[in-house]
Amino acid sequence: MGERSTWRELECVRRVLKTFKNVTENKQIRINSDNKNVEHILKVGLRHNVGAAVEANKVSKDHILYDLTGKISSFLLDSRSNNTIKTYFSSFNRWSTFIKEHGFNNLPAAPIHVALYITNLIDKNCSPNVINSAIYSLKWVHELNGFAEPTDNSFVKSLQESAKRHKSISKLIYKNKKISYTAAGENILKILKLIAPTLNLGLHSLRVGGATAAASSEVNERCIKRHGRWKSDSRKDGYIADTLE
Numbered sequence: 164m165g166e167r168s169t170w171r172e173l174e175c176v177r178r179v180l181k182t183f184k185n186v187t188e189n190k191q192i193r194i195n196s197d198n199k200n201v202e203h204i205l206k207v208g209l210r211h212n213v214g215a216a217v218e219a220n221k222v223s224k225d226h227i228l229y230d231l232t233g234k235i236s237s238f239l240l241d242s243r244s245n246n247t248i249k250t251y252f253s254s255f256n257r258w259s260t261f262i263k264e265h266g267f268n269n270l271p272a273a274p275i276h277v278a279l280y281i282t283n284l285i286d287k288n289c290s291p292n293v294i295n296s297a298i299y300s301l302k303w304v305h306e307l308n309g310f311a312e313p314t315d316n317s318f319v320k321s322l323q324e325s326a327k328r329h330k331s332i333s334k335l336i337y338k339n340k341k342i343s344y345t346a347a348g349e350n351i352l353k354i355l356k357l358i359a360p361t362l363n364l365g366l367h368s369l370r371v372g373g374a375t376a377a378a379s380s381e382v383n384e385r386c387i388k389r390h391g392r393w394k395s396d397s398r399k400d401g402y403i404a405d406t407l408e
Contacts, residue, residue, distance in 0.1 A: 212308040239307050254300035274316035281322045294326045374402040
């Protein structure tokens, strides 16, 4: 009675399936459980994969050590908090749906398939958090099942970094809401530096350029001061570059 609830429920599932093997063989079985860990273990075939790994190392089913196989699955899930597990499996399920719709395996996953999936998420303007969750969930599920990590790939790593840059550049374009002067300036500078990376640009470059252009166009000085947030004429004049025109 001292066994963990996850192990006991998994053991119950195993015994029922074993008892009714002749009836359930080659059929889809639906198992209802209020234990989320049991649900997650069964969904990714963790118990089966752990058992296969144990048997591959010459520990037969009638060996006393084989009784510990079920507990491995339960303890492996304890490596993350319940909220993290929930997030990871939700992300993994989205990956599974995507890749199965295109006729490929979800587990183990091919690195190039993961790269295509991440590219699809970036193309849909998903946030870096969504993309990171997709990558970390794939990494974790593969680790749990003893498979090689498909995320340990140069394409996937570069795409993860690309997602951060893509989102920061797209923020100004796609978000229909007011942003601060600083945020607007930073986004404009990022785009300008993609075009001319060697230029020495800063936020003051924008203020100087804006104030100079306004003065050259004979914009009211009070208006220039208000938009530039300068209280005195001397501060305003310090940002207006002299011109010969």
